[in-house]
Amino acid sequence: MLLASCEQVMFIDISDNDPKLVINGIVSHGSGMWVNVTESVGATKPEITSFVPVEDATVRVFHGDALVATITENNTGNYFSSEFVPLQGESYDIEVEAEGLPVAGSFIEIPGLVEITGYDTSTLVRPGFFNNQGASKEVDFFLDLSIDDPEEPGNYYMLGAYLQENEQRYPLNLDTEDLDMNVYISDGMGILACNDENFNGKEKVFQVRSRLAGPEGFQALITISLYSIEKEYFDYLKSYSQNFTVLNSDMILFEPVLVSTNIDHGYGIIAAVSESSVQFKYVF
Numbered sequence: 008m009l010l011a012s013c014e015q016v017m018f019i020d021i022s023d024n025d026p027k028l029v030i031n032g033i034v035s036h037g038s039g040m041w042v043n044v045t046e047s048v049g050a051t052k053p054e055i056t057s058f059v060p061v062e063d064a065t066v067r068v069f070h071g072d073a074l075v076a077t078i079t080e081n082n083t084g085n086y087f088s089s090e091f092v093p094l095q096g097e098s099y100d101i102e103v104e105a106e107g108l109p110v111a112g113s114f115i116e117i118p119g120l121v122e123i124t125g126y127d128t129s130t131l132v133r134p135g136f137f138n139n140q141g142a143s144k145e146v147d148f149f150l151d152l153s154i155d156d157p158e159e160p161g162n163y164y165m166l167g168a169y170l171q172e173n174e175q176r177y178p179l180n181l182d183t184e185d186l187d188m189n190v191y192i193s194d195g196m197g198i199l200a201c202n203d204e205n206f207n208g209k210e211k212v213f214q215v216r217s218r219l220a221g222p223e224g225f226q227a228l229i230t231i232s233l234y235s236i237e238k239e240y241f242d243y244l245k246s247y248s249q250n251f252t253v254l255n256s257d258m259i260l261f262e263p264v265l266v267s268t269n270i271d272h273g274y275g276i277i278a279a280v281s282e283s284s285v286q287f288k289y290v291f
Contacts, residue, residue, distance in 0.1 A: 024049065028061065028111040028273040030103055032086075036095050036117050036281040040078070041087035042066060044103060047274055060084025064105035070097065093117045095281055103273075111273030118235040120281040121162065124210075125153040126231070128287055144291045145220040150231060151212050152285070158208035163241040165200040165234040168217045170227060171286070179229070183215045190244045200236070200244045221291040232284045240278040242267040 026049075032042030044061040066086045068076040076091035093099060095117050102112040133145040156162060169176040181199050183191070190200035199215065213233075221227055246267045268274055 026108060028064075028103055028105060028108050028270075028275075029058075030111060030113070030270050030273055030275040030277060032275075033278045033280060034093055034099070034101070034115060034117065036093055036120065038282070039087065039089040040068070040076070040091050040093070041085065042078075042101075042103070042277065043085050044105070045084055046108065061105045061108070064103055067102045067104070069100040069102070075099075093279075095119050099279075101277055109272045111270055113269050113271065113277040115239075115269070115277055115279040116237060117279050118163075118237060118281050119157070120283060121154050121157065121164070121233065121235045122283045123152055123231075123233050123285055124155055126285050127151040130289070143220050143222050145218065146289065146291065148217045148219065148229070148289075150215050150217070152215070152231065152233060153210060153212050154233065156203045156206055156209055156211050160203065160207045161238065162203040162207070163200070163236045163238055164203070165198060165236050165240075165244065165280070166213060166215060167198060167232045167234065168215075169230045169232070170219065171230050172228070176230065179217045179219060181215050181217050183213070185214055187211070190241070190248050192244065192248050198244065200241055202241065219289075223291060225291040227289045227291065228286060229289065230284050230286050232282050234280040234282050237279050239267070239269040240276060240280070243269070243276045243278075 027047045029045045029047050030042055032040065034040045044064050045058050046061055048058060060083045062080055062084065064080065064086070066078040067074060068091060076088060078086045078088045078091070081087055096119055098114065098116045100112060100114050102110060104110045127150070129149045131147040131149070133147065166181060168179040168181050170179055183199055187205050188199050188201045190198070192198040203211070219227060219229070243266065246265065267276070269276055
């Protein structure tokens with residue numbers, strides 16, 4: 008009765024900010040540049056369908072004062088170029104301009120490449136099962152990846168696993184019990200990330216595992232990639248992971264998580280990476 012007597016309905020007027028560009032993408036020493044451009048939405052339009060791709064924008068890349076690339080839309084909201092190949096250790100200004108919206112962009116530096124110096128794999132075949140394609144196997148892959156971490160502190164890494172088919176990459180979920188891994192995103196991307204705080208300047212062996220199912224005789228080509236990443240992208244992954252954990256918990260009250268961004272006058276993240284990869288085949 009006491010609680011009921013204190014109940015009061017309050018109406019809060021939330022005003023929407025002016026829309027800004029939302030830019031998410033990756034700039035890779037190995038494969039060029041890709042960005043996706045959409046328009047931000049206000050608090051009164053939270054539905055997922057309200058995220059509208061921005062068409063006819065212009066993406067410009069500057070190296071110092073020199074314009075080194077201009078990228079126009081390839082398909083709906085996506086802008087990519089494999090001809091622009093950034094250099095390790097070099098800094099770039101990325102500027103995105105679209106009619107009716109403030110110009111937004113990011114300043115990035117391509118990290119130095121840290122090579123995979125060795126790897127080892129082992130497998131565990133689980134009992135087969137049947138589906139509409141016939142008999143299939145389910146296989147656990149246990150992977151050890153070795154690197155020599157540079158002596159200077161402040162290096163950041165991300166791991167990814169992919170099934171390679173018809174020149175396309177399909178992400179595989181990664182898991183680990185490695186205590187050095189600061190970030191684990193399990194929402195279908197299977198991303199692991201860490202800094203070198205506990206192994207700076209030493210050899211490091213990442214121990215990870217993945218699982219894949221396939222029909223009898225299927226030949227899988229699996230790629231394991233180690234990405235050297237910027238601190239800004241690591242901070243984004245960490246905040247994304249925290250936010251994902253909170254939103255998928257059963258807590259009624261929780262501390263809000265501000266997802267990190269490196270976009271000036273807009274939102275999102277542009278990741279600067281250098282990639283080292285190994286591949287192996289497995290026949291089911």
